[in-house]
Amino acid sequence: MHITEGFLPPLHAAAWTAVSLPFVVASAWRINRLMRDQPQIKLLLAASGAFAFVISALKLPSVTGSCSHATGTGLGAILFGPSVMALLGTIVLAFQALLLAHGGITTLGANVFSMAIVGPWVAYGLLRGARWLNAPLAASVFLAAMLGDLATYSATAGQLALAFPDPASGWVGSFIKFVGVFAPTQLPLAVVEGLLTVAIVNFLREYSGDELQILKFPSQTVAVEARS
Amino acid sequence: MKAGNGGLLLLAVVLVVGSVLIGSRREGAEFAGSDGQAMEAVAAIQPDYRPWFGFIWEPPPEIASGLFALQAALGAGGLGYYLGFKRGQARGRRNRADAGD
Numbered sequence: 001m002h003i004t005e006g007f008l009p010p011l012h013a014a015a016w017t018a019v020s021l022p023f024v025v026a027s028a029w030r031i032n033r034l035m036r037d038q039p040q041i042k043l044l045l046a047a048s049g050a051f052a053f054v055i056s057a058l059k060l061p062s063v064t065g066s067c068s069h070a071t072g073t074g075l076g077a078i079l080f081g082p083s084v085m086a087l088l089g090t091i092v093l094a095f096q097a098l099l100l101a102h103g104g105i106t107t108l109g110a111n112v113f114s115m116a117i118v119g120p121w122v123a124y125g126l127l128r129g130a131r132w133l134n135a136p137l138a139a140s141v142f143l144a145a146m147l148g149d150l151a152t153y154s155a156t157a158g159q160l161a162l163a164f165p166d167p168a169s170g171w172v173g174s175f176i177k178f179v180g181v182f183a184p185t186q187l188p189l190a191v192v193e194g195l196l197t198v199a200i201v202n203f204l205r206e207y208s209g210d211e212l213q214i215l216k217f218p219s220q221t222v223a224v225e226a227r228s
Numbered sequence: 229m230k231a232g233n234g235g236l237l238l239l240a241v242v243l244v245v246g247s248v249l250i251g252s253r254r255e256g257a258e259f260a261g262s263d264g265q266a267m268e269a270v271a272a273i274q275p276d277y278r279p280w281f282g283f284i285w286e287p288p289p290e291i292a293s294g295l296f297a298l299q300a301a302l303g304a305g306g307l308g309y310y311l312g313f314k315r316g317q318a319r320g321r322r323n324r325a326d327a328g329d
Contacts, residue, residue: 002263003267004264006280006281010280043310043313044310049306050302050307050310051307053302054299054302054303057299057300058300060247062251063246063251064254065251065254065257066257066260067259098285099287099295100287100292100295100296101285102263105284164274166273174273188247192243192244198236199240202233203233203311203314204314208314
């Protein structure tokens, strides 16, 4: 989902930067307040950022004979709410843009929007929705993380389609073309991300009951299980 | 729960290994990055588009692999520290409770 440096026309690059900036500022403010009010959860917050760091560094192979990487932003989003991931995701993307020639400075705004804003919000929304429907927690977490990952790549496809509409079939045709590039590669990787996220949530439910209770995750059920 | 997590991790490994095996049987499989393929698609749609800004710094390939490894190591290190810390904490709590009996 990294749009390469210079691959968005200046106007698009500036527009996505303008859209993402308020989210990142709000995210910094939120993280700051979270650390001040609930310093006990600092370590878990760092661990969520670390998860995104490691998983987005690993280029994983796919059945299509191409390769891509998961995003790792679903975990933090479902634990802390989607807004904290905007800043954590920006740190990951800035690291890769500056040191790894992966992504770019001019495309940072667009990449932040897809990976650190759309993905986390979709994951968070899906988790809330699935819990509201009384779906089992593991299934809810799996779906949230997996579809959040896919949402990020769809957002990238949308951004590229807006910038490069197909001469014949327009934005829609171009969007389908870019989705066609990403989706087959990403699908198995999104499943892997879902599985790993469930494994970590399982771990947290066994060993981090105190922190989950502070975060009220996942709603009321955890208070009972933490004591048992 | 532990057996459950073992199964989840095993399934993830099977998926990745299976992907390599299935993927490499496809003709011309080079495991190229899908990001790069998307940029090729841009070139196909608008052949006259030229990136208007280049990388400020591009690490030589060997350095790049090291920096990727560094990113993964920082992430895995941070995550592993947390997981180990919480397990140790839980064990300490259990031991104290046993000693108090």
